[in-house]
Each structure stands twice: as structure tokens, then as C-alpha cells.
Amino acid sequence: MAGPLLALLMLALLPHPAQAQGLYPTRPVRIVLPFAAGSVSDVAARLIAAKLGDRMKGQFDIDNRPGADGIAAARAVLAAPRDGYTLTLLSDDTAIEVSRFKKLPYDPVKDFAPVSSLGYFDFIFAAAAQSPYKTLANFIDAAKQKPGALTVGTLAIGSAPNLTAELLKTAAGINVLIIPYPGMPELQTALLQDDLALIVTRYSRLKPALAAGKIRALAASAPLRSKTGPDIPTLRESGIEANVESWYGLFAPAGAPPGVIAALQAALQAILAEPELKAQLLNLGIDAKASTPDQMAARLKSDIEKWRNVIEKAGLERR
Numbered sequence: 001m002a003g004p005l006l007a008l009l010m011l012a013l014l015p016h017p018a019q020a021q022g023l024y025p026t027r028p029v030r031i032v033l034p035f036a037a038g039s040v041s042d043v044a045a046r047l048i049a050a051k052l053g054d055r056m057k058g059q060f061d062i063d064n065r066p067g068a069d070g071i072a073a074a075r076a077v078l079a080a081p082r083d084g085y086t087l088t089l090l091s092d093d094t095a096i097e098v099s100r101f102k103k104l105p106y107d108p109v110k111d112f113a114p115v116s117s118l119g120y121f122d123f124i125f126a127a128a129a130q131s132p133y134k135t136l137a138n139f140i141d142a143a144k145q146k147p148g149a150l151t152v153g154t155l156a157i158g159s160a161p162n163l164t165a166e167l168l169k170t171a172a173g174i175n176v177l178i179i180p181y182p183g184m185p186e187l188q189t190a191l192l193q194d195d196l197a198l199i200v201t202r203y204s205r206l207k208p209a210l211a212a213g214k215i216r217a218l219a220a221s222a223p224l225r226s227k228t229g230p231d232i233p234t235l236r237e238s239g240i241e242a243n244v245e246s247w248y249g250l251f252a253p254a255g256a257p258p259g260v261i262a263a264l265q266a267a268l269q270a271i272l273a274e275p276e277l278k279a280q281l282l283n284l285g286i287d288a289k290a291s292t293p294d295q296m297a298a299r300l301k302s303d304i305e306k307w308r309n310v311i312e313k314a315g316l317e318r319r
Helices: 002-013 017-021 040-056 068-078 092-100 136-145 160-172 184-192 203-211 258-271 275-283 293-314
Strands: 029-033 060-064 086-091 112-121 123-128 151-154 177-180 198-202 215-220 246-253
Touching: 029 040, 029 068, 040 060, 040 086, 040 112, 040 246, 040 258, 040 275, 068 086, 068 092, 068 246, 086 092, 086 112, 092 160, 092 293, 112 258, 112 293, 123 136, 123 160, 123 184, 123 203, 136 215, 151 160, 151 184, 160 177, 160 198, 160 293, 184 198, 184 203, 184 215, 198 203, 203 215, 246 258, 246 293
Parallel strands: 029 060, 029 086, 151 177, 151 198
Antiparallel strands: 086 246, 112 246, 123 198, 123 215
16 A cells, blocks of 8 residues: 555645746747847847846747748747747737738747737838928828829838838828838938938837938827827828837747746736836837737737738739
8 A cells, every 4th residue: 555655645746737837937948039130129029038037037048030021930939849938029020921921831820829919119101301291291282282203112012111101002092102122221311312202111210310300200100109209190190090000929839838828928017017128128119018918819810900901902912
């Protein structure tokens, strides 16, 4: 009898899964980013990872897998064990990719488990300081008077800023030519040389030119005035019933332990409310804000539908 009793005693003393899960993380956690090192997204992720490590008494490492429209990063995460030690940062770009690809090699809704949002940012509609357009309404009026004559610059076709320009075109009922540029330097130069009437890009990319008085912000895409640009009117304030608010979110592969997701979400809820981190992210043009997993899942689904409609109306060819 001693043998079975001893075995039962030993079993009772072993940590239960929930207890063991409470020790998370016991080894380094990898956060795979579909963005290049040194980008705004990368800097933001590293700030959050460092704070997360301090909070959870563990190590959170950033693994940059840029390019291939986020597919390389997604595949790396989905190929890893679903134990909570490989995570990824997704954004509204993921929602766009669902409709931009004829067949995306993964389903972001089914294949990933949301943990929490990390932060939100919007896009700025800007004109050169010497431009005759003082407000977005001025630009829209001019576009209606001269159909097809005005140009709007953005980055790559199918990017969130590019589709935001397409959304403005549809919502305002204007005929303008949207021109993609390979990078921010070329885009800004074209605006300052009067080759473009308007550009659409992130606030963080325009901060130096705005501070120098070279560029004038006409409107912001968020539904409410952003903390990053509180003096910039929204599209709605400019008479356009549309809005775009981009986001970053932390996700695990589907099937990750629920206890791990709960622990990560609780830690993010705490650190994203810290004044120091909020100020650091706001300096990057990001309004830090945590969410529940369900809220993040709902946002991803709604953005997939929103961008599908914009892409279809714009007639963009699927890849």
C-alpha cells in the first residue's frame, strides 16, 4: 500500500497546470514583428516589450521579419509551438491584406488569438504651407470645381494611408488622382515642390516639417481629435462622414493557453496606463491603450469588412 499512497502524495504535490501557468514566463518570449528594425512600429514594440518584461519578470525579445506583406512573420509565428512563448504584433494592415490577396496563406481571425490592443494612431491630410488650401473643405471644393485635376500623394498602393485617401475620395464624392510614392522623402519633396496638392501619411512622419512650418495639417482621420494632434480637426469636423483609426495589437497563435493570454492582457492593461510609457508612445504618434481580447477580435473583424468595401470601390486589383 505504501507504493500507491506515496505515488498519490507525490502527484498531489506536483504543480497543477494553472499553477505552472502562473509562473509564465519561465524562459524568453519571442515577439515576431512584420516591421523593419528602427521603424516606428519596431521602436514602439521594443518599449512595450521592455516594460512587459519588467512587469512579468521575464524576457521579451523582438524578432523582426519585415517584408512579404507580413506573411513571413505570420508563418514564423504559426509554425512555432502554441505555448505562449511566440507572439506577434498585428495591425490594421492585417485586415487590409485579407482583401488585397486572392488567397492569403492564413486566416487572421481563425489562426490568431488576440491578447490586447497596444495603441492607436491616425493619418494626417496635409498641404504645403504655401498652398491655397487652408482647410480640407477648401481642397474638396477645389477638387469638385476641377474634377481629375488635383493630386493626392501617399505611400504604397494598398497601404493604410493609400486606402485612407481612397476613402476620402469616395466619402467626399471627388475625382482626384492618387499617386503612390516609394518613400516619405520623395512624398514630402513632391508636396513642397507643388507636384502634389495633398498628402496622406502618419503624424509622426510629418512632425519635423509641421514644426518647421513647411507643411500645414488640414485634417486628421481619427473619429475624435487625437492626443498626438489635438489642434487638427477631424474628417467629420471637416464635413466628411468617414474616419480611419489604425492600431497595433498583440496576438498569439490560436490554441495558446488561455491563462497565458489572460496574464499578458492583465500586464498590458497595467503598463499601457503608466504615464512614462504613454508619453514615450505619444511621442511616436501612438495613443497607448489596452483592450480585452474580445474587443481586439471585434476590431479586427470590423476592419476587415471596412477595408474590403474601400478596396472594392477603389477597384484595386487583388494579388
